[in-house]
Structure formats: C-alpha cells, structure tokens
Amino acid sequence: MSGVPVDVLIRRIDPAVPLPSRAHPGDAGVDLVTTRDAELAPGERALLPTGIAIALPDGYAAFVHPRSGLAIHCGVAMVNAPGTVDAGYRGELKVILINLDPRETVRFRRFDRIAQLVVQQVETVRFHEVAELPGSARATGGFGSTGGHPGVQTPYAAVSPGGGADRKGQ
Numbered sequence: 001m002s003g004v005p006v007d008v009l010i011r012r013i014d015p016a017v018p019l020p021s022r023a024h025p026g027d028a029g030v031d032l033v034t035t036r037d038a039e040l041a042p043g044e045r046a047l048l049p050t051g052i053a054i055a056l057p058d059g060y061a062a063f064v065h066p067r068s069g070l071a072i073h074c075g076v077a078m079v080n081a082p083g084t085v086d087a088g089y090r091g092e093l094k095v096i097l098i099n100l101d102p103r104e105t106v107r108f109r110r111f112d113r114i115a116q117l118v119v120q121q122v123e124t125v126r127f128h129e130v131a132e133l134p135g136s137a138r139a140t141g142g143f144g145s146t147g148g149h150p151g152v153q154t155p156y157a158a159v160s161p162g163g164g165a166d167r168k169g170q
C-alpha cells in the first residue's frame, strides 16, 4: 500500500478484543476475529460478532472479505461476501459465515480470525436516465457468453452478445 494512511476511528465493544492489524506490511486487509465461540454444522450459517465498531471518513467504505485459508481448509465461506460497511455505520462489525463442507462441523474459538476488512475509497455517483445507452464491444453479452466453462453443464443460460439466451437442451 502506498500513500498517506487513512485515519479510521475504532471502538472496542469487547474490551479484550485485539485491535485489527496487518499480518504483513502491504497487506490489503486486516483480520477480524470472532468474540464468541461458535460451532457450524454442515450447511449451517451464523452471524458472528467481531467486538469492534468503526467510523470511516466520508467517501470511504469497508468491505468484509472471506479468508482463503478458512475456505480451502474448512469449507467456510461468507454468505454475503464481500460484506459492505457503510461510512455512517456505527454498530458492531459482524460476519455471516456458512459451513459449506458436506461432512465436517467447524468450531471457532473466541478470537479466532474469521474474515478480513478492506477499507476503500468509493465514488459518489449521480445517475442520469437515458433512453439508449452508448454501444460497446461486449454489448449485452454476459453470464458465460465467452464460453470455456469446465465441469458440469448447468441449466443456466449464457447471454449472447445479441441479447439472446443460449439455453442448453432447448
């Protein structure tokens, strides 16, 4: 990371919670911990408290991202990844985890690291309604229109640049 650090106010809701810090200089995210033990059975989800609240400057947002280690080793994902923390939000940061492993229950202990927080500048936009949008090379192609998907055939339609749907088996 370069440039002048952005100042973010932080309040400990749980007085014993460690303040978030970077594992390595230059890391984009700071790890967030759970302040309570949790047990997630296969398919179960939980809203876990992090013990902190923050005040971001105007023009910034924070994004709660999953940890890749939890994903590959435990099959744990964030249901709403990335979670969006608004600049005006003063409540406790919370993380919605889900255990996607089909067999194993995953256990978290107090102060285990469960997610990471990335603070970013966000643009303020104004929307201008128009009858027609300007053309582009991609046009309306999306959802697999460029092909090359490994694995199973899904029932979902790819949208071709012409705007039509390529539906397998129809």
Ligand SMILES: O=c1ccn([C@H]2C[C@H](O)[C@@H](COP(=O)(O)OP(=O)(O)OP(=O)(O)O)O2)c(=O)[nH]1
Pocket (backbone or CB within 6 Å): 064, 080, 082, 083, 084, 085, 086, 087, 089, 092, 093, 094, 095, 096
């Ligand atoms: O992973 C997350 C996502 C959100 N939040 C907090 C901060 C955010 O500012 C607030 C609202 O989040 P969001 O806008 O995603 O939820 P919503 O379902 O749209 O709720 P609301 O109607 O309160 O905006 O909840 C978290 O602590 N963790």
Ligand SMILES: [Mg+2]
Pocket (backbone or CB within 6 Å): none
């Ligand atoms: Mg919202």
